[in-house]
Amino acid sequence: MSEPVVEIRHLNVDYPTRIGVVRAVDDVSLTIERGEVLGLVGESGCGKSTLGMALLRLLRPPGRIAGGQVFFNGRNLLELGEEEKRLLRGERISMVFQDPMTCLNPLQRVSDHLVETIRTHRPEVSKKEARAQAAELIDRLGIMTERLDDYPHQLSGGMRQRVMIGLALALNADLIIADEPTTSLDVIVEAQFLELLRELQQQFNLTILLITHNIGVVAELADRVAVMYAAKLVELGDVYPLFDAPLHPYTRGLLRSVPNIRLTDDDLEIMSGVPPDLYNPPPGCRFHPRCAQVMDRCRLEEPPFREVQPGRSVACWLY
Numbered sequence: 533m534s535e536p537v538v539e540i541r542h543l544n545v546d547y548p549t550r551i552g553v554v555r556a557v558d559d560v561s562l563t564i565e566r567g568e569v570l571g572l573v574g575e576s577g578c579g580k581s582t583l584g585m586a587l588l589r590l591l592r593p594p595g596r597i598a599g600g601q602v603f604f605n606g607r608n609l610l611e612l613g614e615e616e617k618r619l620l621r622g623e624r625i626s627m628v629f630q631d632p633m634t635c636l637n638p639l640q641r642v643s644d645h646l647v648e649t650i651r652t653h654r655p656e657v658s659k660k661e662a663r664a665q666a667a668e669l670i671d672r673l674g675i676m677t678e679r680l681d682d683y684p685h686q687l688s689g690g691m692r693q694r695v696m697i698g699l700a701l702a703l704n705a706d707l708i709i710a711d712e713p714t715t716s717l718d719v720i721v722e723a724q725f726l727e728l729l730r731e732l733q734q735q736f737n738l739t740i741l742l743i744t745h746n747i748g749v750v751a752e753l754a755d756r757v758a759v760m761y762a763a764k765l766v767e768l769g770d771v772y773p774l775f776d777a778p779l780h781p782y783t784r785g786l787l788r789s790v791p792n793i794r795l796t797d798d799d800l801e802i803m804s805g806v807p808p809d810l811y812n813p814p815p816g817c818r819f820h821p822r823c824a825q826v827m828d829r830c831r832l833e834e835p836p837f838r839e840v841q842p843g844r845s846v847a848c849w850l851y
C-alpha cells in the first residue's frame with residue numbers, strides 16, 4: 533500500500549512587495565509517496581523552487597505561507613516550533629541544490645561533513661567508526677577514498693553533488709529535495725550523476741522531489757510528474773503516460789519544445805508568448821493568452837484541477 537511522506541493541501545505562498553502581493557504558489561495540492569521520485573517541472577518563475585523551499589520552511593523573507601497545510605510523515609509542518617523545524621531540516625529532509633557550495637562549509641573537509649552528519653544522526657557511533665563509514669560511503673558514490681580529506685573546493689562539481697547525496701544517505705533522510713541538481717554539470721557528468729542517483733534511489737528506496745526545468749532529467753529519474761504554470765499545478769500523472777500523451781496544452785507545448793532524436797525539425801516548436809506577470813495574472817485559465825485551443829469559457833472561468841483519468845489530473849476545460 534502506498535504511504536505518503538509528504539501531503540500538501542491547498543498550499544499558498546505569498547511575496548508581499550511595495551507594489552502588491554505576488555502569489556508564487558497558488559492552491560497547490562499533491563502527495564509524494566515513500567520510495568517515489570516526483571518530478572516538478574515548469575518554466576523559471578513558475579513557483580516550483582518556492583514550493584520546495586516552503587516544504588523546508590526556508591522561504592526567503594518576505595515570502596510567507598499564506599494558507600494550506602503541509603504534512604510530513606503525518607505531522608503538520610506549519611505547526612512546528614523553531615527547534616522542531618531545525619531538527620526536521622537537519623535530519624529528515626535533505627536538500628541537494630544546483631550549487632553544492634551553498635550547502636558545504638568551505639572550511640570543512642569532506643570527512644568532517646560526513647562524520648559530523650553520521651554522529652548527529654547516531655551519537656553512539658565513535659569518530660573512528662563514523663570515519664570508516666564515511667570512507668565506505670564515498671567509495672559507493674564513486675569517489676576515491678583518498679579524497680575523503682579534501683576540502684569542497686578541491687572536488688569537481690559532480691563530486692560535490694555526490695557528497696550532497698552522501699550526506700542525505702548518512703542521515704537516512706526520509707525526503708531528498710533536489711533543486712536543479714544537474715544544471716551546473718556538463719552533459720557527461722550529468723549522465724553519470726543521474727545513473728548513480730537512479731541506482732541509489734532503487735537500492736535505498738529513496739523518496740525524491742526532483743525540481744527541474746529539464747524534461748530529460750525528469751524522464752531519466754521520475755516515476756510521476758507534476759507540471760506547474762504561473763504558480764498553479766496544471767497536470768499530474770505517471771511519467772510515461774504523461775510524456776506519451778500530455779493532456780494540458782501547456783504540457784504539450786513544453787514537451788514539443790524539447791529537442792529529441794525522435795522529433796523532426798517540423799515537430800519541434802517553440803511555445804509562443806511568455807508566462808504572465810504574477811502581480812496581475814490573467815482571469816480564467818492563466819494559460820489562455822498562449823493557448824491555441826482557447827475557448828470563451830477559458831477567458832472567464834478558472835478550470836479546476838481534477839482527476840480526469842485514473843492517476844491523471846489536469847486543470848483544463850478541454851477535459
Ligand code: SF4
Nearest residue numbers: 817820823830848849
Ligand atoms: Fe487552453 Fe482553455 Fe485548457 Fe486553458 S482551459 S489550457 S485556455 S483549453
